[in-house]
Amino acid sequence: MLLFSNIFHKLLIYKHLHSKFHSILFQHFLSAILNNSPIFVLSFSPTFLMKKAIAFFNTDTDSIMKLLENKVVLITGGSRGIGSAIVHKMASNGANVAFTYRSSAEKANAVADAAAANGVAVKAYQSDASSFEQSAELIKNVIADFGRIDVLINNAGITRDTLMLRMSEDQWDQVIETNLKSVFNLTKHVLRPMLKQRSGSIINMSSVVGDFGNAGQANYAASKAGIFGFTKSIAKEVGSRSIRCNALAPGFIETDMTEELDEKTKAAFLASIPLKRLGKAEEVADACLFLASDLSTYVSGQTISVCGALNC
Numbered sequence: 001m002l003l004f005s006n007i008f009h010k011l012l013i014y015k016h017l018h019s020k021f022h023s024i025l026f027q028h029f030l031s032a033i034l035n036n037s038p039i040f041v042l043s044f045s046p047t048f049l050m051k052k053a054i055a056f057f058n059t060d061t062d063s064i065m066k067l068l069e070n071k072v073v074l075i076t077g078g079s080r081g082i083g084s085a086i087v088h089k090m091a092s093n094g095a096n097v098a099f100t101y102r103s104s105a106e107k108a109n110a111v112a113d114a115a116a117a118n119g120v121a122v123k124a125y126q127s128d129a130s131s132f133e134q135s136a137e138l139i140k141n142v143i144a145d146f147g148r149i150d151v152l153i154n155n156a157g158i159t160r161d162t163l164m165l166r167m168s169e170d171q172w173d174q175v176i177e178t179n180l181k182s183v184f185n186l187t188k189h190v191l192r193p194m195l196k197q198r199s200g201s202i203i204n205m206s207s208v209v210g211d212f213g214n215a216g217q218a219n220y221a222a223s224k225a226g227i228f229g230f231t232k233s234i235a236k237e238v239g240s241r242s243i244r245c246n247a248l249a250p251g252f253i254e255t256d257m258t259e260e261l262d263e264k265t266k267a268a269f270l271a272s273i274p275l276k277r278l279g280k281a282e283e284v285a286d287a288c289l290f291l292a293s294d295l296s297t298y299v300s301g302q303t304i305s306v307c308g309a310l311n312c
């Protein structure tokens with residue numbers, strides 16, 4: 001056994017020195033070309049030089065782009081808008097992706113096919129995030145299909161906007177159940193497997209509206225404000241097991257949800273955004289990538305606003 005590990009150790013050192021030696025020679029070769037000086041390393045085969053050249057120029061972008069290699073990410077509401085941008089962002093960074101939708105099966109399948117072109121496993125599940133039972137079933141199915149869940153992104157959300165005097169009990173309940181109870185449902189069922197793994201990242205999609213309120217959105221603002229308290233509490237409860245929980249607070253992002261706003265309201269919002277434009281779903285997905293990846297291992301219990309300075 002000792003002999004075997006000795007040989008293995010020597011092989012590793014040899015491999016390390018060998019590749020170091022080749023890369024030093026290759027750098028001499030490159031600088032010889034760049035300085036127009038005579039080239040002394042012509043004995044290298046063209047294939048070797050081509051491979052080294054590709055590796056030399058690709059190393060940085062490869063390591064930056066594959067932040068989630070071998071991770072499994074579950075996203076609720078991935079068939080449209082911000083959720084579908086997150087599916088693409090996670091898949092293009094090497095994650096295997098499970099995502100849900102409520103009713104738009106055709107869109108969900110198209111998102112799954114496009115994301116799978118990144119060479120990762122992607123699967124869409126029809127599952128109502130506001131249902132406790134369906135959420136339990138979903139987590140069970142995703143673990144059966146993918147083996148584990150490293151990142152949960154509670155993104156599913158709806159609006160039922162109207163002034164308080166006109167708001168029905170049903171409009172209140174629908175928004176609270178889809179936007180806030182869903183976060184409880186999914187987190188509750190994913191925590192046990194994450195606790196066993198002793199790792200995990202949970203990201204909850206809130207909104208700047210949860211912080212400063214909005215006339216005609218008391219139900220929506222209440223659901224998003226609830227997410228802030230929930231996020232901090234979970235971060236405190238499970239931080240000792242290396243499970244992180246953070247929230248994102250987008251401002252006004254171009255999706256079907258904001259498409260519903262009338263032109264006057266949109267113009268008023270636009271005037272109040274210091275960056276003078278609506279945000280893009282991809283820009284929210286970028287912040288999500290940060291919180292999902294090991295770039296944020298010491299970030300928990302926080303809210304990151306992605307709002308063009310609207311909240312300043």
Ligand SMILES: NC(=O)c1ccc[n+]([C@@H]2O[C@H](COP(=O)([O-])OP(=O)(O)OC[C@H]3O[C@@H](n4cnc5c(N)ncnc54)[C@H](OP(=O)(O)O)[C@@H]3O)[C@@H](O)[C@H]2O)c1
Nearest residue numbers: 077079080081082102103104128129156157207253255257
């Ligand atoms: N757009 C913004 O400006 C903005 C700003 C701040 C925060 N946000 C938040 O960001 C999240 C995404 O918003 P968005 O603009 O991308 O919305 P969107 O375009 O309307 O898409 C909503 C997504 O959620 C899914 N969904 C809705 N109810 C669901 C349920 N009960 N179970 C499972 N999935 C459900 C939808 O599935 P189907 O396609 O099947 O309906 C769809 O995939 C929401 O939480 C929203 O509150 C958005």
